[in-house]
Amino acid sequence: MKKISAKQLVYAATAIAMAVVTSMIKPFSLPMGGSVTLLSMLFIVLIGYWYGPVTGIAAGIAYGLLQFVLEPYIFSIPQVIVDYPLAFGALGFSGFFRNFKNGLTTGYVVSVIGRCFFAFLSGWIFFSTYAADYGMSAPVYSFLYNASYLGTEAVITIIIINLPPVKKALLHIKKSAEGN
Numbered sequence: 001m002k003k004i005s006a007k008q009l010v011y012a013a014t015a016i017a018m019a020v021v022t023s024m025i026k027p028f029s030l031p032m033g034g035s036v037t038l039l040s041m042l043f044i045v046l047i048g049y050w051y052g053p054v055t056g057i058a059a060g061i062a063y064g065l066l067q068f069v070l071e072p073y074i075f076s077i078p079q080v081i082v083d084y085p086l087a088f089g090a091l092g093f094s095g096f097f098r099n100f101k102n103g104l105t106t107g108y109v110v111s112v113i114g115r116c117f118f119a120f121l122s123g124w125i126f127f128s129t130y131a132a133d134y135g136m137s138a139p140v141y142s143f144l145y146n147a148s149y150l151g152t153e154a155v156i157t158i159i160i161i162n163l164p165p166v167k168k169a170l171l172h173i174k175k176s177a178e179g180n
Contacts, residue, residue, distance in 0.1 A: 004055065011177045012047050012059050019043035019063055020070070032127065033073045033083075034119070034149040039157050041091055041115070045108045046170075048095030050177040056092025064088030079126040082118050090114030104170060105158060112154045119146040 004012075022040040029035035044063050048056020064084035074080055093114045094107030123142030131141035160166055 002054075004051075005179075007179060008051055008055070008177070011050065012055065015043040015047050016059060016063050016066070020066060023067065023070075028149075030145065030149055032130065032145075034146060036149050036153045036156070039153070039160065041112060041153065042108065042157050042161065044088065044091040045094040045104070045111050046173075048092040048111070049098050049104050049107050050174055051095065052098060053092055053095030056095035057089045058092065060089040060092040061085040063091070075126050079122055082122040082125075087115045087118035087122070090118055104161060104174075108157065108161065109154070112150055116146055116150045119150065 019040045019042075022038040022043065025038035026035040027038075044056070044060050047059040064087060067088060068080060068084040072080075073083065091111045091114070093111045094104070097103040097107035097110065100106055120139075120142045123146055124138050127142070128138030131138040134141055136144070161170060
């Protein structure tokens with residue numbers, strides 16, 4: 001098993017702290033959970049992008065547990081597991097793309113799709129009763145509900161991380177985080 005260095009721990013902890021802080025800045029929130037934040041998912045995605053999928057997924061799970069402690073929404077234990085450690089753990093999927101051209105953007109998109117999958121699954125299984133209020137089937141309702149806030153934040157983040165000065169800065173930070 002690969003050991004994590006003190007430098008990696010500091011970078012990951014700082015990214016998690018930034019994710020927590022930016023998750024509290026919400027331009028808009030939906031009534032039953034979910035909100036567009038100030039790029040909070042990006043900071044967890046960066047950990048996977050810097051250190052690979054194992055570290056990224058572990059950091060995402062840790063972040064999910066922090067989100068549960070800070071803003072718990074409890075329907076059942078299985079729902080908590082799907083909505084917090086699994087959904088946020090998926091943000092670490094970015095690590096699979098860390099060495100690809102445009103790896104951050106690709107990894108971010110895949111990670112958000114992963115998070116959206118778990119949010120969709122949770123909505124379909126645990127919150128399907130709300131779908132009837134809107135005249136929709138549970139899968140359609142869950143997909144539209146979750147894609148509305150996750151997709152909005154994803155589009156905003158993708159635009160920002162692909163601005164040339166931001167892209168250059170993020171690449172510089174990656175090199176520093178990796179120790180290169």
